[in-house]
Amino acid sequence: MPIESVQPKRNVEEIKAGYTAAVAIIRSIISKLGTEQFSTEELAIFQTFFLTSNPSKDLIGRMKVVFQDTYDGITGNNIIVLQGKVAPNTKRLAKNNTIEFSLQTSATNRMAAHYFIHEATHLYGDTADHSYRGYVNADRTGFQDTGLKAEEAKNNADSYAAFAIAWSDLAGLSSGLNIAK
Numbered sequence: 001m002p003i004e005s006v007q008p009k010r011n012v013e014e015i016k017a018g019y020t021a022a023v024a025i026i027r028s029i030i031s032k033l034g035t036e037q038f039s040t041e042e043l044a045i046f047q048t049f050f051l052t053s054n055p056s057k058d059l060i061g062r063m064k065v066v067f068q069d070t071y072d073g074i075t076g077n078n079i080i081v082l083q084g085k086v087a088p089n090t091k092r093l094a095k096n097n098t099i100e101f102s103l104q105t106s107a108t109n110r111m112a113a114h115y116f117i118h119e120a121t122h123l124y125g126d127t128a129d130h131s132y133r134g135y136v137n138a139d140r141t142g143f144q145d146t147g148l149k150a151e152e153a154k155n156n157a158d159s160y161a162a163f164a165i166a167w168s169d170l171a172g173l174s175s176g177l178n179i180a181k
C-alpha cells in the first residue's frame with residue numbers, strides 16, 4: 001500500500017519516488033542480510049554507518065528486525081506524510097501511520113528517500129536518534145560529530161537511512177529507482 005496522502009501538497013513526486021525506492025532498497029537489503037555473505041564494498045558501508053567491518057550476528061539480527069518491521073510497516077499500511085514542524089511523537093505518529101519530516105522545496109528524490117527511511121525506522125523499527133553523533137553528513141561519508149558507539153549505531157535511525165542509500169548505489173539500484181545523485 002503506497003502513500004495515501006502528502007500534506008501539504010509539495011514535494012509530492014519526490015516523496016512518492018522516495019517511498020518506491022525505500023521499498024525496493026529495503027527488500028534488497030533484507031534478502032542479502034539473510035545470506036550473511038558480504039562483499040568488501042558492502043563491509044565498508046557497515047564500517048561507515050554501523051562502525052564495524054565485521055558485522056556480528058547480533059548486529060545482523062537487529063538489522064533484519066529493523067528493516068523487516070519497517071518494510072512491513074510501509075507496505076502494510078496506508079502512509080500519510082506530513083511536512084511540518086510539529087515535534088515528533090513517535091508513538092502517536094506510528095499509531096496513525098504518519099511519517100513526519102520537513103523537506104525543502106528543492107529536495108531531491110534521494111533526500112526524500114533518506115528522510116522517509118529514517119522516519120519509517122523510528123515508527124516501525126523502534127530506532128533512536130543520537131544527536132549529531134548519530135546524524136550523517138551531507139555526502140554520507142560519516143557522522144556530523146564524533147563519538148557514536150557501535151552499540152548505539154545498531155539502533156541509530158540515520159545509520160539505517162544512510163546505509164540504505166549507500167546500499168542502493170552499490171547494488172546498482174539508484175539509477176533505476178531515480179534516486180541517483
Ligand SMILES: [Zn+2]
Pocket residue numbers: 118119122128129157
Ligand atoms: Zn530521527
